[in-house]
Amino acid sequence: MxxxxxxxxxxxxxxxxxxxxxxxxxxxxxxxxxxxxxxxxxxxxxxxxxxxxxxxxxxxxxxxxxxxxxxxxxxxxxxxxxxxxxxxxxxxxxxxxxxxxxxxxxxxxxxxxxxxxxxxxxxxxxxxxxxxxxxxxxxxxxxxxxxxxxxxxxxxxxxxxxxxxxxxxxxxxxxxxxxxxxxxxxxxxxxxxxxxxxxxxxNAEVLVQRYVFKGITCNGCKQTVTDKFSAIEGVLNVCMSGDFSEVLIVSKKEIALLELQSSIAYDARYSISKAD
CATH class of the missing domain: 3.40.50.150 (Vaccinia Virus protein VP39)
Structure with missing residues (x-):
């Protein structure tokens, strides 16, 4: 077994x-x-x-x-x-x-x-x-x-x-x-x-959104992805779970999923989607 x-x-x-x-x-x-x-x-x-x-x-x-x-x-x-x-x-x-x-x-x-x-x-x-x-x-x-x-x-x-x-x-x-x-x-x-x-x-003036992330296998990659998301206009904070499976994004406005996907398009292994 x-x-x-x-x-x-x-x-x-x-x-x-x-x-x-x-x-x-x-x-x-x-x-x-x-x-x-x-x-x-x-x-x-x-x-x-x-x-x-x-x-x-x-x-x-x-x-x-x-x-x-x-x-x-x-x-x-x-x-x-x-x-x-x-x-x-x-x-x-x-x-x-x-x-x-x-x-x-x-x-x-x-x-x-x-x-x-x-x-x-x-x-x-x-x-x-x-x-x-x-x-x-x-x-x-x-x-x-x-x-x-x-x-x-x-x-x-x-x-x-x-x-x-x-x-x-x-x-x-x-x-x-x-x-x-x-x-x-x-x-x-x-x-x-x-x-x-x-x-x-x-803080009622922000949006707090949770996403499912796939493809990361190391902390170095995690930091790179976090930096990519943080550079998007309107994003205030990005926090990824320890196993790299979820991302919390706090922003001033709604961030289009396509924009998040585009920011990680440099690595075909990566994908992001809205959590349930």
Whole structure:
């Protein structure tokens, strides 16, 4: 029998079955049993209790529980694991201020004032990071914010999948205004010096588009293609996934697909198309 590829193994670790098994077996090892101190401090500073708040990849969602305790009235959580979601529906039964959704975050619709990030980004395969940035931008209202905690370190294997501040800055550049991105001062001891607190505000004056790319096989080629796209008039930022399969383009105006295709026509191996 043929051994599964690294890509196949990675896909298995990002699917519904993988996460549902984790919650059935109670092996969600990132669960600290309470709202993380940096997020608690952030929530404590929010005055408007009527904000529409979304928590993706919510897990046991201590954050949502804390929001409700503090009087927030419009909280939505979403997770892909059926076992977990059933547990949450039982836990919050009768509470009209929380909506609990079983589903894929990347198909979620709606508009939110605030999206809270807590160990969702690091659960996703790195190739999905452009999709994450684009989806967050689309779900936020004008002036909406994406905020929370990100790992500022690397891990072997994964999930979790780590990253560093410069990688986040490259991913979110121009699509968001950086209000805060700094080391957490009150992380739990095991995560001390390895977390970033951040708050990003949606830049509603730009277009954020995601594309499927084929043909690149090395980082040098990736940089050349990135430079080609960046040179197109109106393009503000270009970020390609680590496996070269997706490109995020932030621009002042709609960039014609033909113009993108023309800029990479020097290599017949390359192709670009609009992502679904």
């Amino acid at each position: 043929e051994e599964p590829s690294a890509e196949q193994l990675l896909e298995e670790k990002s699917g519904q079955s993988y996460w549902d098994t984790r919650y059935k077996d109670k092996t969600a090892v990132w669960d600290i049993g309470e709202v993380s101190p940096p997020l608690r401090s952030y929530i404590d500073k929010i005055e408007d209790k009527n904000l529409h708040i979304l928590i993706p990849g919510c897990g046991n969602t201590y954050e949502a529980e804390y929001l409700l305790q503090q009087g927030f009235k419009q909280v939505t959580v979403i997770d892909i694991a059926p076992t977990l979601v059933e547990k949450l529906k039982d836990k919050f039964a009768g509470n009209i201020h929380i909506q609990i959704i079983l589903g894929d975050f990347f198909t979620q619709q709606g508009q939110y004032d605030l999206i809270l990030e807590q160990t969702f980004f690091c659960a996703l395969p790195p190739r999905m990071r452009p999709h994450y940035a684009a989806k967050m931008h689309s779900l936020l209202k004008q002036g909406g914010k994406l905020a929370g905690v990100l790992f500022n370190c690397s891990f072997e294997g994964g999930p979790p999948f780590g990253a560093y501040q410069e990688e986040y800055e490259a991913l979110f550049k121009e699509a968001f205004h950086f209000n805060v991105m700094e080391p957490c001062r009150n992380s739990i001891a095991p995560r001390a010096n390895n977390e970033l607190m951040f708050e990003l505000k949606k």
